[in-house]
Amino acid sequence: MKADYNESIPNNVNLGDDRRLLRALERWQPAYIQWWKDMGPVNSNDIEVYLRTAVSVDTDGWAHFDHVKMPDYRWGIFLAEPGPDRKISFGAHKGEPVWNEIPGEYRSELRRLIVTQGDTEPASVEQQRELGRTAPSLYDLRNLYQVNVEEGRHLWAMVYLLHAYFGRDGREEADEMLERHAGDPDRPRILKAFNEQTNDWLSFFMFTYFQDRDGKFQLAALAESGFDPLSRTCRFMLTEEAHHMFVGETGVMRILQRTCELMRQHDTTDVRPFGGINLETVQKWINFHYSICLDLFGSERSTNAANYFSMGLKGRYQETKIDDDHKLDGEQMDIPKVTEDGIDSETISTLTAMNLKLRQDYTADSQRGLNRFNKMIAAHDIDVTLTLPDEKFNRTIGIYSGIEATPEGELISAEEWAKRRAAWLPTDEDKAYVNSLMVPVTEPGKMAGWIAPPKRGIHGRPIDYEYVLFH
Numbered sequence: 001m002k003a004d005y006n007e008s009i010p011n012n013v014n015l016g017d018d019r020r021l022l023r024a025l026e027r028w029q030p031a032y033i034q035w036w037k038d039m040g041p042v043n044s045n046d047i048e049v050y051l052r053t054a055v056s057v058d059t060d061g062w063a064h065f066d067h068v069k070m071p072d073y074r075w076g077i078f079l080a081e082p083g084p085d086r087k088i089s090f091g092a093h094k095g096e097p098v099w100n101e102i103p104g105e106y107r108s109e110l111r112r113l114i115v116t117q118g119d120t121e122p123a124s125v126e127q128q129r130e131l132g133r134t135a136p137s138l139y140d141l142r143n144l145y146q147v148n149v150e151e152g153r154h155l156w157a158m159v160y161l162l163h164a165y166f167g168r169d170g171r172e173e174a175d176e177m178l179e180r181h182a183g184d185p186d187r188p189r190i191l192k193a194f195n196e197q198t199n200d201w202l203s204f205f206m207f208t209y210f211q212d213r214d215g216k217f218q219l220a221a222l223a224e225s226g227f228d229p230l231s232r233t234c235r236f237m238l239t240e241e242a243h244h245m246f247v248g249e250t251g252v253m254r255i256l257q258r259t260c261e262l263m264r265q266h267d268t269t270d271v272r273p274f275g276g277i278n279l280e281t282v283q284k285w286i287n288f289h290y291s292i293c294l295d296l297f298g299s300e301r302s303t304n305a306a307n308y309f310s311m312g313l314k315g316r317y318q319e320t321k322i323d324d325d326h327k328l329d330g331e332q333m334d335i336p337k338v339t340e341d342g343i344d345s346e347t348i349s350t351l352t353a354m355n356l357k358l359r360q361d362y363t364a365d366s367q368r369g370l371n372r373f374n375k376m377i378a379a380h381d382i383d384v385t386l387t388l389p390d391e392k393f394n395r396t397i398g399i400y401s402g403i404e405a406t407p408e409g410e411l412i413s414a415e416e417w418a419k420r421r422a423a424w425l426p427t428d429e430d431k432a433y434v435n436s437l438m439v440p441v442t443e444p445g446k447m448a449g450w451i452a453p454p455k456r457g458i459h460g461r462p463i464d465y466e467y468v469l470f471h
């Protein structure tokens with residue numbers, strides 16, 4: 001179904017037929033636009049950006065590309081088409097028809113999931129707001145803005161659910177989405193990693209590689225939901241998420257390519273004198289971003305997570321492809337346990353280990369991209385392997401939050417951690433160096449010296465196309 005772009009809020013949910021809901025969303029809209037102007041990408045209100053706008057949820061719905069003034073971007077509400085006769089595929093209600101209304105007894109759990117998901121979307125826009133000042137090319141600047149407008153749309157997606165299904169509580173939650181801010185000491189964003197700064201482009205590419213990938217996995221788990229409007233919303237969001245991870249993966253790849261070229265050319269591992277980013281520095285950024293993203297999965301052992309699963313609200317990654325009874329009642333599994341003498345294990349109910357399961361799938365997916373990074377390094381005849389740090393490294397949530405470990409997973413004392421952390425995580429000096437490279441490049445087709453050009457442009461346009469028009 002095509003979205004109706006004549007409506008004040010483009011949508012494929014027949015908003016026009018529900019005047020009350022439409023009016024409520026139209027009241028929220030100006031607050032959103034104000035938030036975008038105050039907290040969204042800096043200095044972006046007057047420029048025109050070559051953006052992709054969803055015009056429908058089918059595959060060719062993505063074919064619409066045009067230069068758009070960003071505050072005029074048509075943020076809309078799009079749900080994937082309902083599957084015919086979709087049934088709940090896991091938990092206590094397995095086999096029952098999916099819900100089109102909120103099951104009253106699960107209202108507070110659903111609200112919490114939707115609020116947590118929604119909160120991350122504007123948080124990421126706030127975290128990335130300064131990056132427009134220092135984009136390494138117009139191509140990259142455009143990709144940043146594309147990601148930003150889509151995260152804005154993801155907020156709309158969750159706000160629609162809050163307004164449509166949660167009455168007055170939902171409207172209040174929607175307002176609060178614009179009142180908490182990333183890094184705000186008084187009213188921070190809900191999840192910790194969404195309060196970190198993302199002020200340089202190496203961090204941006206790591207963010208879109210690692211943190212948007214948490215988005216992919218959480219959205220995939222919510223796409224399994226028995227609450228069909230949530231499932232359909234997340235299914236459409238996932239199509240947008242793929243592009244965010246493309247930006248992250250190709251961004252890191254292009255940096256590695258440039259670094260490897262400089263290493264070969266100057267026969268050195270230290271490419272800083274030549275304006276490049278050392279592989280060692282890239283590894284530190286990986287260590288930081290991956291470890292804070294593991295925290296985003298919550299505790300390995302969580303009754304919240306068990307409840308979400310049993311209630312049919314949040315499934316596992318690709319639930320229907322898993323070969324078991326999808327109920328898991330009485331099943332047990334071993335998880336690690338920290339003791340005085342080191343790491344032991346304990347047996348817990350599989351249902352309470354849902355966060356761990358999703359996190360393990362996330363790790364496998366993250367590693368696949370690292371393998372591609374390492375291939376690129378090896379193709380330059382360079383004998384360095386980038387790795388994901390051990391799950392115990394730099395953790396503040398879950399079973400490892402009270403201990404310290406090396407990236408290889410060896411337990412160490414707090415003292416030793418303090419002594420050695422500069423070798424593993426970005427230091428002020430590393431950040432200052434990376435920041436010194438962040439100078440804007442605005443001539444079409446030109447790239448900053450620390451990053452290789454992309455393989456191709458966007459939507460068939462050449463790399464030197466004017467993706468962003470400054471007036």
Ligand code: BYC
Pocket residue numbers: 113114116117120121124151190191192193211212213214215216218219295296297298299300301302303304305314355397
């Ligand atoms: N930081 O029972 P536990 C995305 C809290 S990213 C701070 O283990 P649970 C995107 C927890 O709230 C995807 N607090 O947690 C990416 C709880 O608090 P209370 C976002 C944390 O509930 C890039 C307590 O600790 N979507 O879309 O099993 C750009 C006990 O924890 C953290 C979702 O996350 C943390 N990291 O699991 C843009 C999906 N972790 O009750 C967008 C929805 C836990 O003691 N959320 N806590 O006050 C969920 O499914 C769950 O809330 C979580 C946590 C998996 C996050």
Ligand code: FE
Pocket residue numbers: 121150151154215
């Ligand atoms: Fe998102």
Ligand code: FE
Pocket residue numbers: 151212215240241244
């Ligand atoms: Fe994303």
